[in-house]
Amino acid sequence: MNAAATVDELQPDALVPAGEAGPASKRIVVAYGFWIFLLSDIVMFAALFAAYAVLKSGTAGGPAGAQLFNQVTAAIETACLLVSSYTCGLMSLAIRSQRRPATYFFAAITFVLGVAFLALELREFASMIAEGATPQRSAFLSAFFALVGCHGLHVGVGLIWLIVMMAQVAFMGFRASVQRRLLCFSLFWHALDIIWVGLFTVVYLMGIIQ
Amino acid sequence: MTTTTRSDRAPGDAAPSPEVQPTAPAGVLIYTIGLLLAVVLTATSFWVANTSLLWGPGVPLGLAVLAIAQMGVHLVFFLHITTGPDSTNNVLALAFGVLIVALVIAGSLWIMANLNANMTMSPGLMDLHMQR
Numbered sequence: 001m002n003a004a005a006t007v008d009e010l011q012p013d014a015l016v017p018a019g020e021a022g023p024a025s026k027r028i029v030v031a032y033g034f035w036i037f038l039l040s041d042i043v044m045f046a047a048l049f050a051a052y053a054v055l056k057s058g059t060a061g062g063p064a065g066a067q068l069f070n071q072v073t074a075a076i077e078t079a080c081l082l083v084s085s086y087t088c089g090l091m092s093l094a095i096r097s098q099r100r101p102a103t104y105f106f107a108a109i110t111f112v113l114g115v116a117f118l119a120l121e122l123r124e125f126a127s128m129i130a131e132g133a134t135p136q137r138s139a140f141l142s143a144f145f146a147l148v149g150c151h152g153l154h155v156g157v158g159l160i161w162l163i164v165m166m167a168q169v170a171f172m173g174f175r176a177s178v179q180r181r182l183l184c185f186s187l188f189w190h191a192l193d194i195i196w197v198g199l200f201t202v203v204y205l206m207g208i209i210q
Numbered sequence: 211m212t213t214t215t216r217s218d219r220a221p222g223d224a225a226p227s228p229e230v231q232p233t234a235p236a237g238v239l240i241y242t243i244g245l246l247l248a249v250v251l252t253a254t255s256f257w258v259a260n261t262s263l264l265w266g267p268g269v270p271l272g273l274a275v276l277a278i279a280q281m282g283v284h285l286v287f288f289l290h291i292t293t294g295p296d297s298t299n300n301v302l303a304l305a306f307g308v309l310i311v312a313l314v315i316a317g318s319l320w321i322m323a324n325l326n327a328n329m330t331m332s333p334g335l336m337d338l339h340m341q342r
Contacts, residue, residue, distance in 0.1 A: 031220030039307035050318035
């Protein structure tokens with residue numbers, strides 16, 4: 001029938017327990033490996049979060065978060081990333097049922113929302129730097145740009161990855177290898193949204209309440 | 211397609227349906243429920259940060275609880291990490307990741323707060339110290 005079905009047929013017997021069923025299908029192995037990479041990526045972000053939390057009050061007489069952060073921008077960024085995560089999920093459903101127009105449609109929405117997020121973030125960075133709040137200004141700002149910039153870098157890489165995957169769908173179709181890469185991409189995109197949840201809470205919301 | 215193979219599940223894949231087709235409407239429904247829950251939690255977070263109705267010192271704790279709840283919503287509804295036996299490997303890896311994240315963040319905050327508390331120096335003296 002389709003590519004996923006041929007992988008499933010590798011499983012020998014319906015009654016064999018998982019531990020004795022032989023090697024797992026390549027889709028499961030690849031996704032599990034990527035899952036472990038994502039968890040290690042989250043551990044790296046945990047170190048950046050810890051550095052930010054420790055250095056948050058180290059403003060060295062410079063501007064603090066309450067004067068710099070714009071809550072409306074943060075809310076729009078959050079909405080962009082959340083809805084793009086949703087459309088990414090709808091895209092993976094379209095991929096499972098091999099609907100090509102729906103895949104392109106949801107990928108386009110995901111891409112546009114990701115670009116909007118990145119543009120807002122870069123504009124925020126630019127206005128902060130224009131006010132003299134550069135990464136060199138204080139330990140707080142170094143930690144801020146490291147944490148938020150690293151997340152933004154991940155989003156940028158994800159956008160490039162999405163373009164590459166759509167080119168692969170266009171030229172190679174829904175073959176098993178392309179489907180595995182698309183699965184990894186959607187895991188990556190959802191994980192970025194999970195990191196952003198921690199980020200807007202710790203940086204933006206906790207930054208303005210003090 | 212085979213019917214009831216008890217294989218592991220890839221993270222990000224929805225539960226393998228016993229029926230033939232991957233049941234698209236149910237998948238959309240799961241993502242939509244996740245989106246609605248996430249929107250509600252996000253809106254609550256922004257409200258909690260801005261309201262003056264709540265007891266001030268409790269607000270950061272409330273925000274942390276809301277953020278962790280929303281991460282849970284994302285894991286369950288978007289990444290399809292469940293407690294089912296086919297997802298055990300994914301959950302164990304996640305549990306290890308959460309352990310390391312908790313150790314890194316809580317340990318850093320704890321030890322740095324301890325160092326700060328033990329280094330009682332007046333701000334003026336501290337500035338002098340840092341200028342050299």
